[in-house]
Structure formats: C-alpha cells, structure tokens
Amino acid sequence: MKKPAPLPRVHVPITRSEDVIPHLGSPTHWQPGRSAKCVADSWFGANGIPGSVASVLDADPVFRSASLLDAFLERGVDLGDGERPSQTDLMAVVALETGIGILAIEAKVDETFGPTVKDWLADKDRDLSKKEERLKLLCALLGLDPALVGPLRYQLLHRTASAILEARRYRAGHAAMLVQSFCSKGSWHADFAAFAEAAGFGAVPKGTISAPKDFGSVQLRVGWVSDPVSGPFTRLKTPRTVTTLTDLGRERLSKSFFMRDMLFSEVAAIHGLNNAPDDPELALAAGRGLCENLLEPLQDHWGRLAIRSAYRSCEVNGFCNEMQRAGKAGYTCASNEVNYAGHIWDRRDAQGFMGATACVVVPAFWEAHQQPGDWRILARWVHEKLPHAGLFFFPTYWAFNITWSENPNAERTINSYAEPKGRWKL
Numbered sequence: 001m002k003k004p005a006p007l008p009r010v011h012v013p014i015t016r017s018e019d020v021i022p023h024l025g026s027p028t029h030w031q032p033g034r035s036a037k038c039v040a041d042s043w044f045g046a047n048g049i050p051g052s053v054a055s056v057l058d059a060d061p062v063f064r065s066a067s068l069l070d071a072f073l074e075r076g077v078d079l080g081d082g083e084r085p086s087q088t089d090l091m092a093v094v095a096l097e098t099g100i101g102i103l104a105i106e107a108k109v110d111e112t113f114g115p116t117v118k119d120w121l122a123d124k125d126r127d128l129s130k131k132e133e134r135l136k137l138l139c140a141l142l143g144l145d146p147a148l149v150g151p152l153r154y155q156l157l158h159r160t161a162s163a164i165l166e167a168r169r170y171r172a173g174h175a176a177m178l179v180q181s182f183c184s185k186g187s188w189h190a191d192f193a194a195f196a197e198a199a200g201f202g203a204v205p206k207g208t209i210s211a212p213k214d215f216g217s218v219q220l221r222v223g224w225v226s227d228p229v230s231g232p233f234t235r236l237k238t239p240r241t242v243t244t245l246t247d248l249g250r251e252r253l254s255k256s257f258f259m260r261d262m263l264f265s266e267v268a269a270i271h272g273l274n275n276a277p278d279d280p281e282l283a284l285a286a287g288r289g290l291c292e293n294l295l296e297p298l299q300d301h302w303g304r305l306a307i308r309s310a311y312r313s314c315e316v317n318g319f320c321n322e323m324q325r326a327g328k329a330g331y332t333c334a335s336n337e338v339n340y341a342g343h344i345w346d347r348r349d350a351q352g353f354m355g356a357t358a359c360v361v362v363p364a365f366w367e368a369h370q371q372p373g374d375w376r377i378l379a380r381w382v383h384e385k386l387p388h389a390g391l392f393f394f395p396t397y398w399a400f401n402i403t404w405s406e407n408p409n410a411e412r413t414i415n416s417y418a419e420p421k422g423r424w425k426l
Contacts, residue, residue: 029239310358321336389410
C-alpha cells in the first residue's frame with residue numbers, strides 16, 4: 001500500500017478570516033463575492049454554525065442539535081491513494097446529542113464543480129493509471145459503478161468521500177456534505193442533484209438535506225444550503241503573487257522614488273500581512289502626488305530622505321490599530337477611516353479626495369539640529385515652501401508625517417509629539 005501524502009495535524013487558530021489566504025489554491029481567489037472569501041467570512045463571522053446552514057440541518061433529527069466544536073478552512077483530506085489530497089473548503093467538527101459529527105462544506109457562488117469524471121480522465125495533467133486507481137477507490141467508497149460516473153462532476157465525488165473519511169478518522173458516526181451556495185440563482189444545482197441521485201440520496205432540492213445513507217460506520221447525508229450574497233462587488237486588484245507585487249514595486253512615483261520604497265511595514269513583516277493596495281491605480285496616483293509635490297522638493301533642499309512608514313493596506317493598518325487599542329506596545333496606527341487618503345493611499349477620504357501620507361526622516365537636518373524644539377525650523381520651512389496638507393512631528397530623529405491631498409482646501413495643520421507638544425500655530 002502506498003504511503004499517504006503527509007498532512008499537517010497540528011493547527012493554530014485564525015484571528016481573522018484573511019488568515020486563510022496563504023492556504024488557498026491561489027491567493028487571487030480572495031475576492032468579495034467569491035466562494036473562498038464568502039465561506040470564510042460566513043463561518044468566522046458566526047464563530048459557530050451559520051444560520052443558513054443551521055436552518056438546513058434543522059430538518060435532520062440528528063444534526064438539528066449540532067453545535068460547532070472546531071472548523072478547518074481549506075482542509076486537506078487524504079483519500080488513501082498517496083496522491084494529492086482533496087482540499088475541502090471547510091471541514092467542521094460538530095457536537096451532536098449522541099457524540100460528534102462531521103460537516104464537509106463545499107462553497108460556491110457561480111463557479112462550476114469543475115470537470116466531469118470523463119473530462120478529468122481525459123486531461124493529460126497526470127498519469128492516467130493513477131487517476132483510474134483513484135476513481136476506483138472513490139467509487140468503491142461511495143457505492144458507484146466506475147463505468148457509469150463519467151457525466152458526474154469529479155469534485156463532488158472526492159468532496160463527498162472526504163466527509164466519510166474524516167468521519168471515520170474522528171470515529172464519528174454521522175456526517176454531511178453540504179454545498180453552501182452564495183449564488184442567488186443557485187447556479188449548478190442541477191449538477192449536484194444529478195450526483196445526489198446517482199449516489200442513491202434521491203432528490204435533494206435547494207435548501208434541503210437528504211435522508212442519511214449507510215456507508216458502514218458512517219451515516220452520510222448531502223444537502224444544499226442557499227445563502228445568497230448581494231452585490232455588486234468591486235473586484236480587488238491586490239497583488240498577491242511575487243510577480244504582481246514585483247511589478248507594482250517597480251512603478252516609479254517620481255525621479256527618486258519607486259513604489260517599492262513605500263511598501264515596507266514592520267507590522268506586516270512580523271505578522272505576515274499583505275501590505276499591498278486593493279486599488280493599485282489609486283495608490284500610485286496618490287503616491288505620485290505625494291512624491292512629486294512634497295518629497296522630491298524636500299529632498300532637493302535638505303538631502304536624502306529616509307522613509308519610515310508610507311503606504312499601509314487596510315489589512316495592515318486595521319490590525320495595527322486593533323493592537324494599539326488593546327494596549328500593545330509598538331503599534332501606533334489610527335483607525336482605517338482616519339487614515340483614508342493618509343497612510344491608506346488606495347482609499348479616498350470622506351469628502352472623496354485622494355491623498356497620501358509618509359513618515360520621513362531628514363538625516364542631514366537631524367545631524368545639525370538636535371536642540372529641544374529644533375523640529376520647528378524644519379516645520380516652518382515645509383509649511384512656507386511646500387503645499388502640504390498636514391504635518392505631525394515625533395521626538396526620534398525629528399521624524400514627521402507629511403501629507404499631500406488633492407483637496408485644495410485641506411487644513412494645513414502642524415502638530416507634534418515632540419516638545420513643545422500639541423498644535424503649533426505659526
């Protein structure tokens with residue numbers, strides 16, 4: 001017997017639904033209105049069995065009392081043939097009155113269930129003999145005739161098998177494979193219904209669960225959960241591959257500055273967050289406004305600038321602000337709403353204006369001006385010479401936030417955490 005592909009059995013909890021992104025088949029799958037994000041948001045937001053799922057389970061006398069024990073997003077399941085595991089969108093371990101049960105959730109919006117068994121076998125992506133071996137194994141487990149499953153969707157076979165195999169592994173006597181459909185039209189239900197009929201579950205309309213079928217030690221049901229999400233959805237253009245992020249970093253903002261100079265974040269680096277814009281075009285336009293109008297003339301006069309903190313994604317800034325509100329040391333971010341058109345370059349402010357902020361140090365100025373209050377020399381020069389939309393100074397190296405805004409009436413305030421603290425009025 002072949003050695004099964006190794007799967008991790010030690011897990012850590014996620015703290016937000018975005019933590020699943022590195023485990024997706026492709027990080028580009030993380031989009032509003034797409035199944036990967038919908039199912040993660042649904043279950044993480046409920047921190048239990050979502051109401052739409054619970055309402056379908058209520059029709060089953062065993063699962064109507066179910067409560068969530070643990071759920072695993074993008075759960076790999078060893079199918080027993082030593083080949084690539086089946087990756088279930090969400091696998092839930094639930095408490096039942098008689099013990100525990102397993103829920104295998106296949107999430108869909110309007111995407112298909114993939115190729116039919118016939119097309120999967122015809123695809124030359126892998127050795128045909130290994131595919132035939134897997135199909136024989138799946139059909140034996142599900143009680144299907146390999147000669148008759150050609151028109152069925154291959155994904156439904158191995159996802160349903162996963163529910164049985166996980167139930168056996170957990171010594172659970174009851175399981176269900178549920179399609180959680182986030183599509184208002186219930187797209188591709190016909191393919192699911194054809195599989196349910198062929199597998200002996202009978203007719204399973206939308207919003208229902210079948211009667212259990214005996215698979216030895218496991219009583220299995222299949223069901224369809226209707227959980228439509230409303231649009232329209234704005235597609236995120238967030239770079240989530242090395243290539244797309246590299247291309248973004250190569251974008252030139254001004255004669256001296258590139259986007260890559262603006263993307264580093266200690267918070268992102270430490271916590272593994274993606275500090276890349278959802279709207280790169282807006283971020284680049286705002287960054288060019290900042291660099292061409294403020295940073296270039298500042299550097300031309302005072303010498304090389306050191307960028308301390310510039311662009312922040314909503315993901316990074318929101319996490320940082322959450323840590324700050326929890327009293328964690330080293331986290332100094334205002335809320336996302338406050339930072340729109342500030343450190344968050346790819347969001348417009350409440351008035352609809354584009355803007356950008358960077359925290360910079362002027363090393364030559366610091367070397368020459370280290371007396372208390374000397375930051376005001378630099379503040380005066382910037383205020384009188386450059387079209388800034390706000391300055392905020394800090395004690396270390398006289399670092400300061402400098403903001404550019406396309407709003408011609410932006411308030412040009414000067415504030416400081418360095419002595420003398422507070423707002424400085426010239």
